[in-house]
Amino acid sequence: MKESGMKVADVHDLRVHPADHWLDDLTEPATPAFNNVTQLAMNSFAGPARLLRRLYGFASTTPGKLFTVTVILTLALGAAGISMSNSSAARHSALDELLSTTEPMANSAHHLYTSLSLADTVATTGFVQAGVESADNRQRYNEAIDAASVAATQAVLGTSPEDQRIRDLVTFIQRELPVYTAMVEKAQSNHRAGNSVASSYMSNASSLMREQILPAAAELFQRASYKVNEQQQRLTTPQWVPLSGLLAALFFLFIAQWWLWRLTRRRFNRGFLAATIMLIIALSWAGGSNLATWAAGHQGFATASRPWDSLTASRIEAQQTRTSETLALVLRSSQQDMRVQFQSTVHSINSALGDYENALRDEDVPASNPGLIPQARAATERWTDAHDRLMEALSEGDYDHALTLATDATPGNKEVTTARAFADTDTALAQLIAEARVSMRSYLEQGLNAVTTVATAVLLLTIAAIIAVWLGIRPRLQEYL
Template sequence: MRPSGGVLSGPAGTLLHYRRTRLRNPATEASRKAAVEDDAADVPEDTRDHWLDEVTSDEEQHRRGMLARIINTFAVPYLWFRRVFVFLVTTPGKLVGISVILSMAIFAAGYSMSQSSSERQSELDVLLTTTEPMSYAAHNLYTSLSLADTIATTGFVQAGVESAGTRARYSAAIDRAMVSATESAAGISFSDRDTLQLIADIERKIPVYTGLVETARMNNRIGNPVGVAYMAEASSLMRDDILPAAARLFNLTSSDVRDQQSRLTRPQWVPLSGLLAAVLFLVVAQWLLWRMTRRRLNRGFLVATALMLIAIAWVSASNFGTWQAGTRGFEEASMPWDSLTASRIQAQQARTSETLALVRRQSVADSNVSFEATTEAVTVALDDFEQAEGHNPNASGTNRTQIAEARASLADWEAAHRRFTDAMNNGNYPEAVRLATTTTLVPGSPATSAAAYDRLDGALSRLIADARSSMRAFISDGLAATQLVSTAVLLLSVLAIIAVWIGMRPRLQEYL
């Protein structure tokens, strides 16, 4: 019921009075809100009830997300690192750490030496099967071209048509030169453009030379004097253009052989120092182990040290053998090889000059000067070969016989050349032709220039072949010294690692 005056009574009036009083009393409402906020402050942020979602910036969310990812990323590694560090500061941890460090050092040293020895063995094999044969092909090219020019000039002097034997020797020399040029090019990489261009120039000029020789022969058969001019032009082309290019090719390939041989026979200082460092680590580790366990010697560590010392001794012996065979021996063999080749070419050119003087019927004064230089060069080359043979314990009596034959032939050639010069100066042309072209020896008569030269050239050719065999033998000895080094060092290193862990095992069991 509503009483008079609009005032309610009973419960309804009481509720209305409470609401009006609450609205009319701001202090009470403020205190209530403060109490609610205090209660909410005690509740975690992610469990509060909100009338509206709080708005946060994207930058703040990104910052919190990056921090969380960083923490999540490094939390587990940090935990593992902390556990490992805590373990390593203990005595068992120190023992395990020493074993791991030793294992890594030994394996690194052994693997490095194994790889270095394997690469050296492979490169020595390439030197023996590719580089040296390429140099020998360049040598054959050089000597064959010079020999062809000498034979062609000598055959041109012979009366009438040259003999079938002379023609066959000339053709064989040209064929051998062309084959040797191809073999030389086969062993050269495509990046070496200069050397390939050098070979191409030689191959392009050889047909020009043979064409001039054939033209000279044709004019000589029909009695045309212009044949002399063609032969002189052919010989000039050979000696001024083709032979210098062939000599340059021979020098380049010979230098490659010497450089590779010198580089591959040096001691392996860096890998060897790694093995020495591994032994030093083993000694230091045994001292640390004695300090921690009060036991002076560890069998496993002693075995590992012995294995590494065996590896060092093996590698040192291999390096010494390679150096002995590849450096000293190779140098002793390569010196006469180069000097004999140069002197043989010089002798062939002197023989050509001698014959050309006969063809042109000119003064032999210039040829005498070159002849004296040639005889001196041949004498020096024979001395070099004889000296190298004196240092070679495997020197054979055959080489000494060939040296004696070469010296005798050189003396006969000098005597025959003096008679040839006298005949030319006195105008005795038939005698000069006989001395320059006759190769048969009449019993009781002195040797002709042609016969003495043929004997000298044959002796020099055999000595060059022996020198090359000696060089290849020294290279083979260097290659043999590297056999099994790679596998043996790696195997010894693995066994040393196993010995380290076996030796450490009893010490670790004391703490289990």
């Protein structure tokens, strides 16, 4: 029994011997080496880290370097091409908006200003006419009021939420215009009835127009013109960021070719050389477009807009002087003040004509009818002569002759009157203003045409350059496969 018991003990000792612990069942440690967050992070980033190590290992090889340089060039060329394409497309859209919305809005403000001034001039002329107002004069007055109403509506069509002041000015004009027309109608009806109060009504109507409505129209015109100039100057500035992107891409391409030459001992790579040529073409095209847009839109537009501004100002001043000239028959205003105002108007007209003539001669501004300037000068001289005779008749007390000179616009009359001479002057100035506007729009259209094809051309050239780079690097990669 002892022997068997000893044997059992010996067996038990052998079973629990430390050398045999490897036969025991495996169990998890009571305290893990890493917590759950750490294990999750290791499981999440182990794969990407391993992939990055492999990519780094590949990039350190010669084929990997070739591939990496090609990818960098692709990204640089693609970013430069997309940037220039998007910028050119946005500029094209903005220039189109300037031509189709903002500039017409400014032109409507100009028509509003001149139509209001012309309506006051015609109304004053009809008031001082002897007897019943002529049908022709009445029609001109109604047409001027109608043109002003239409222009006021068109002047707000191109406005944005930032143009609240423009909307307020148009609202004010539209509210005051019926008041003015009502006062004119009262003046005309009392004048036909022979009531002396007619002069007071006409004077008040003209004061309302000159002191409130026309200043509001002048501010509206100035704001609209400023908006045109601001957008035009902003859109004709060079595209420095996209152009610098193309230059950077071209620089990277030169560096890559130098590196490839040092690596392979081959001086030229056909694909890289073709990509360089296409990128130079794209850069030259974009740079030439920017230069053409700047020259046509900035310098040319500024040159053409100067005579347009001066002609517009001189025409409005002439209309206001014509109103004062006519009211002198009724209000018996100071002839000395009238002469000073008239001389200032004539000087303004001659200066505006000189500006436009200089622009035609020096800056190569297109002109469809060069004979308009001599016509305007001749009409202004006739108006000056007629005005002197009008002032002379008033000073001598010859009211009937002065009335004929101020109101008779019959073409068959041998004597040139202020009414007919002013009508010829105003018509010539209006035609010159229209021609100057065509010149301004032609410069804007040149800028628009310059950027029309740039967006597509630059994008296609950069895509072709990317393809050429990959085709050029392909033989060099095959050498290591």
